[in-house]
Amino acid sequence: xxxxxxxxxxxxxxxxxxxxxxxxxxxxxxxxxxxxxxxxxxxxxxxxxxxxxxxxxxxxxxxxxxxxxxxxxxxxxxxxxxxxxxxxxxxxxxxxxxxxxxxxxxxxxxxxxxxxxxxxxxxxxxxxxxxxxxxxxxxxxxxxxxxxxxxxxxxxxxxxxxxxxxxxxxxxxxxxxxxxxxxxxxxxxxxxxxxxxxxxxxxxxxxxxxxxxxxxxxxxxxxxxxxxxxxxxxxxxxxxxxxxxxxxxxxxxxxxxxxxxxxxxxxxxxx
Numbered sequence: 001x002x003x004x005x006x007x008x009x010x011x012x013x014x015x016x017x018x019x020x021x022x023x024x025x026x027x028x029x030x031x032x033x034x035x036x037x038x039x040x041x042x043x044x045x046x047x048x049x050x051x052x053x054x055x056x057x058x059x060x061x062x063x064x065x066x067x068x069x070x071x072x073x074x075x076x077x078x079x080x081x082x083x084x085x086x087x088x089x090x091x092x093x094x095x096x097x098x099x100x101x102x103x104x105x106x107x108x109x110x111x112x113x114x115x116x117x118x119x120x121x122x123x124x125x126x127x128x129x130x131x132x133x134x135x136x137x138x139x140x141x142x143x144x145x146x147x148x149x150x151x152x153x154x155x156x157x158x159x160x161x162x163x164x165x166x167x168x169x170x171x172x173x174x175x176x177x178x179x180x181x182x183x184x185x186x187x188x189x190x191x192x193x194x195x196x197x198x199x200x201x202x203x204x205x206x207x208x209x210x211x212x213x214x215x216x217x218x219x220x221x222x223x224x225x226x227x228x229x230x231x232x233x234x235x236x237x238x239x240x241x242x243x244x245x246x247x248x249x250x251x252x253x254x255x256x257x258x259x260x261x262x263x264x265x266x267x268x269x270x271x
Contacts, residue, residue, distance in 0.1 A: 025248060032056055032245035036238045059242030068225040071137055072206055073250075075221055078141035079205040080198050083152045086145070088194060091156025092182060096165065106157075109150045117147075121214045128215055135217050143215065144205040151204075152197045159193025160186060203251050222247060 027046070031039065032055050034048040039055070059065060094106060124143065125134065133139030167189070168181040176184060187194075209223040216224060226243045 028241055028244045028248065031237075031241035034241075036236075039237050039241070055238040055242045056246070059239055059246060062229075062239065064220070064225055065222070068220050068222040069246075071219055072221040072223070074137050075141045075144060075212075076202050076205040078138065079144040079148060080201045082141065082145040083148045083201045084194060084198060087149055087152030087197060088156050088187070088190075090149075090153045091158075092160050092186065094153070094157045095160035106154075109153055112146075113150055117210050121210070124211070125214055134215060135219055137219055139215055140212050140219075140221065141205075143211040144201075144208055147208065147211075148201040148204050151200055155193060155197045155200070156190065159190045159196075163189045199255060202254050206247070206251060 030046060030048060033051050033053065034044075035050075035052045035054050036058070038044060038048065094102065128134040128139050131139075133142070163186050167185050168178075171181040171185045172178065207223060208221075209227050212221040212224040213227060220228070222243075226247070230240060230243075
């Protein structure tokens, strides 16, 4: 097969995967800018005519949506902070130190993802009631941190492996301690990898619905509120489309904001 044919096949494959990923997002976005009457009309065109924010306004004015959005942002922020504060040192330790049981510990980290959250629902709820964390944003953030930590540790481990230890040694010969060398040399170089871990953590926390539904009543996050509305009240189609679009936008904004770190990630990890 010629080089031109391989490039054409690669371009075709990339286009197909991109279309597969983007098509639902584009369709949801178009539906969220379609009037309610058009959504229920048949046949209905794909492109809104006219464009309208009626559907989004209906969703945003629904009871509890803005408050639940704020709850989701607070929980996601706490989850990112906790996951990075715990995951970055753990990833650094796994990448720099050799100790007995190191590989077993790494497998054990991933092994925690083997347990479905459903079997932990009742023990978590009972424990959180005893600890005073039930129906609190901090309690939900703790659960989301536990869910995100395995991947955060694995990502940061691979990033710190790509950071030359010679740079830290040079800093230590110039008067830095081990902690100072980590904070001033290794950590700034690893920022792209930490950005990738932060994106994954935010998306996981923003979309997580099971723990937020089980552990909250009055302080529901946005996914928990939407699932409760769709499941119990049979929310109309315009509410569902607007909710889907509104939940996609923050993740896209976060990715766009820190994309410059992601573009340099490969230059850090493959050296």
